[in-house]
Amino acid sequence: MRFLRNEPIARLALARIGSxxxxxxxxxxxxxxxxxxxxxxxxxxxxxxxxxxxxxxNMAGLVNPALAVEKPAIQNARAxxxxxxxxxxxxxxxxxxxxxxxxxxxxETAMRRGEFCALRxxxxxxxACTAHLPHTKNGQARDVPLSGRAFGxxxxxxxxxxxxxxxxxxxxxxxxxxxxxxxxxxDGVRFHDLRHEATSRLADVLQAHELAKVTGHRDCxxxxxxxxxxxxxxxxxxxxxxxxxPPA
Numbered sequence: 001m002r003f004l005r006n007e008p009i010a011r012l013a014l015a016r017i018g019s020x021x022x023x024x025x026x027x028x029x030x031x032x033x034x035x036x037x038x039x040x041x042x043x044x045x046x047x048x049x050x051x052x053x054x055x056x057x058n059m060a061g062l063v064n065p066a067l068a069v070e071k072p073a074i075q076n077a078r079a080x081x082x083x084x085x086x087x088x089x090x091x092x093x094x095x096x097x098x099x100x101x102x103x104x105x106x107x108e109t110a111m112r113r114g115e116f117c118a119l120r121x122x123x124x125x126x127x128a129c130t131a132h133l134p135h136t137k138n139g140q141a142r143d144v145p146l147s148g149r150a151f152g153x154x155x156x157x158x159x160x161x162x163x164x165x166x167x168x169x170x171x172x173x174x175x176x177x178x179x180x181x182x183x184x185x186x187d188g189v190r191f192h193d194l195r196h197e198a199t200s201r202l203a204d205v206l207q208a209h210e211l212a213k214v215t216g217h218r219d220c221x222x223x224x225x226x227x228x229x230x231x232x233x234x235x236x237x238x239x240x241x242x243x244x245x246p247p248a
Contacts, residue, residue, distance in 0.1 A: 019068040036072035081197040094180035108150035110198035110215045119165040
């Protein structure tokens with residue numbers, strides 16, 4: 001709720017806030033350049049406050065003004081890929097060895113930012129060249145095969161006492177990546193673009209049902225139940241310049 005702290009409606013009681021004020025706030029955020037998805041999430045948070053107040057604070061008659069406000073249209077069509085030259089420039093621009101390892105693994109595995117930050121060493125099977133992800137965005141656990149580069153990036157990481165593979169929080173990953181990209185003269189490149197790049201590379205060497213399993217897309221209708229073998233897929237050389245190989 002920090003995003004509302006300095007807004008005029010923060011000084012009003014919940015019952016005094018009308019839909020016209022929420023709409024004006026939405027328009028102000030749009031004029032300030034906030035992304036549609038950010039504005040939609042903020043409106044959802046505000047709406048949740050009213051739902052909690054009505055349910056838990058004995059304010060059953062409270063009218064939720066956020067429900068009457070039109071949400072901005074969210075355009076998710078973005079397929080920005082990142083070249084090896086750009087990746088090298090970003091890695092050279094950061095002083096974080098952990099971020100470099102994370103970047104190198106992201107472009108080889110198509111894992112999401114949150115999946116990296118939640119990854120622990122226990123489900124990582126280096127001999128089998130796989131990482132098991134028990135908690136994913138779509139709610140389905142999956143096994144991610146490790147390419148030679150991803151295997152090398154993981155093997156080089158020091159072991160943390162808390163058992164996590166990476167110590168960075170999701171928001172810190174985004175901030176550090178965008179700072180490094182800016183220093184490399186690549187403003188506008190996002191960490192999520194590495195997932196697009198990885199998916200593009202994997203599509204060259206995997207069948208459709210295998211690609212769906214590796215990337216965790218369950219709504220594409222590609223999965224047909226074929227298991228992904230980390231040792232088999234992990235030994236394939238995808239991506240430019242991938243020469244490292246897992247041990248036998």
